[in-house]
Amino acid sequence: MKLSTLAMAMGAMVLATGLAHAQDKTFNIWWFEDPASAQGTAWTKALEEFKSAHPDVTVNFEQKTFAQLQASGSMILNSDQAPDVLEYNKGNATAGLVASQGLLTNLDDYVTSQGWDKILNEGDLVLSRYDDKGIYGSGHVWGIPANGEYVSGFYNIDAFDKAGLKAPTTIAEWEADMDYFKKQGMTPLALGAGDTSGQHLLASLAYTKADDTWIQNYQGLKAPLDGAPYLYAAQTLIDWVGKGYISKDSTGMKDPDAALLFTSGKAPMYVSGTWNLGSFSSTIKDFKWGQFVIPTAKYSVGSTGNLWVIPKGAKNADLAAEWISQTLSPKYQTELANAGGVAIAADPATITDPVGKNAVTVFKQISDANGLGFYPDWPVPGFYDTLNQKDSGLFQGTLTPEQFVDEIKKVYDDAQENQ
Incomplete structure (x- = not known):
């Protein structure tokens, strides 16, 4: 009887060990990039190779949305539902916040062991580092970018050529372009006023009045807010709405609907980020389109891309680090660029797609001038x-x-006062 009991106990232990082992062989990964985007396209291909390289691992991918993680990121990361690796929004209010809450894995050792320090420079890692208060720029590395991004004006080249217009290089030229299209019976600028593109246009206009000190104070919570740039931006938006450059109906419009106005040819311009490049490349077939850098004195809304982060409770941190390395590899950086994305570590000689090649060139132009002003919601949790x-x-x-x-x-x- 005792032997039988012992055997049963041992059997239960073996079963429990087997189950634990099986659980360790499950790898969970999340990202929120649209499947048609450049990142979504490149990472899906990378994921297939990752699965093939690890036949003993059950790889579970879940498609999330930016809004889901923006609203519930801290709660998810502080639960047993967190994946092994996920894409997370960078900045003080997001990655910085969860890093300061102890919800992420410190990646300092992986930076050297995986050779990320040979691929990314300190400028690329400025939004990967957060101090104990969650402020970017110093401290441990908590996440790794695999791409760059910036906000620009997308425009219908055919419509501009037909009108004899060129992409604007000043605010005055931009307003003149919009005035022309308005007189032709079109709403010139598609906008999701209560969504990301709305605040990105607002910030882009504010940045036309921003100098180095304002950007550093604003993003670093170093002083109370100097509201003058935002006042100019708000006044300009109201003026544009009044003149019909932006539709009053855009108040309740989300970005996908605003983007559709542009891709369908109903609006000749749309302000948004490079995360649209892949989907625009695949969906716009009826006209030529391009980008113009929003005319500011120096700063553009943009940054290195969102971060791959490894939750503190991840069961497979080493596999997660291997995944991050795969997305930074020359093969998938080239895939990203040729899908129209802003590759952060691609060899320009390997990029054949003109959209991706232009995006990499423009990003380098902005970043080399230290002109990445980051995003307006970053300084404060909930500011988005x-x-x-x-x-x-x-x-x-x-x-x-x-x-x-x-x-x-x-x-x-x-x-700022209570930090």
């Missing part, structure tokens, strides 16, 4: 929703430009 809400208020007419600045300044200054 604040800017979307207040931006919508501008378009709806429930907030004046002065009230807009007062309300975002209160949120910003409270965070």
Whole structure:
């Protein structure tokens, strides 16, 4: 009886060990890039190779959305539902916040053991490092970018050529272009006013009035908010809506709907980021299109790309690091560029796609001039929703430009004072 009991106990132990081993052989990965985007296209191919290289591992991929992780990232990372590796938004309010909460794996050792320090320079890693308060630029490495990105104006080259217009290089030229199309009965600029493109246009206009000190103070929470650049931006938006350059209907419009106005040829311009390059390349068939850098004195809304992060509770951190290395490899950096993405570590000689080649060139032009101004929601946790809400208020007419600045300044200054 005792032997039988012992045998049963041993059997249970073996079964438990087997189950634990099987669980260790399950690798979970999430990202939120659209399947048609350059990142989605390149990473899907990388994932197939990763699966083939690890036949003993069950690789589970889950497609997420930016909004899901923006709203629930901390909660997910602080649970047993977190994957082994996932794409996460960079910046103080997102990656910095969860790093300061102890929810991410310190990647310092992997940076050297995986050779990422040979691929990425310190400029590429500035948004990977966060201090104990979650402020970017110094401290441990908590995430790794595999691409770059920037906000620009997308424009219908055929429509511009037909009108005898060129891509604008000043705000005055941009307004003149929009005025022309408005007189032709078109809404010149498609915009998701209460979504990402709305706050990115707002920030782009603010950055036309921003100098080095303003950017450093703003992104680093180094001083109360100087609202003058945002006041100019808000006043300009109200002016553009009043002149019909932007539709009042854009108040309730989301980015996918605004993008569709551009890709269908109904609007000749759209302000958004390079994450659209892959999908625009595959969906726009009826006209030639291009990008123009939004005319600012120096700074563009943009940065290195979102980060691959490894949750603190990841069961397969080494496999996660191997995955990150695969996305940084020459093969998949070239895949990314040839899908129209902004490859951060591709050899330009290997890029055959003109969209990807141009994107890499423009990104390098901006970053070499230290002109990446980062994103407007980064400094303060929850600021993304604040800017979307207040931006919508501008378009709806429930907030004046002065009230807009007062309300975002209160949120910003409270965070700055209490950091």
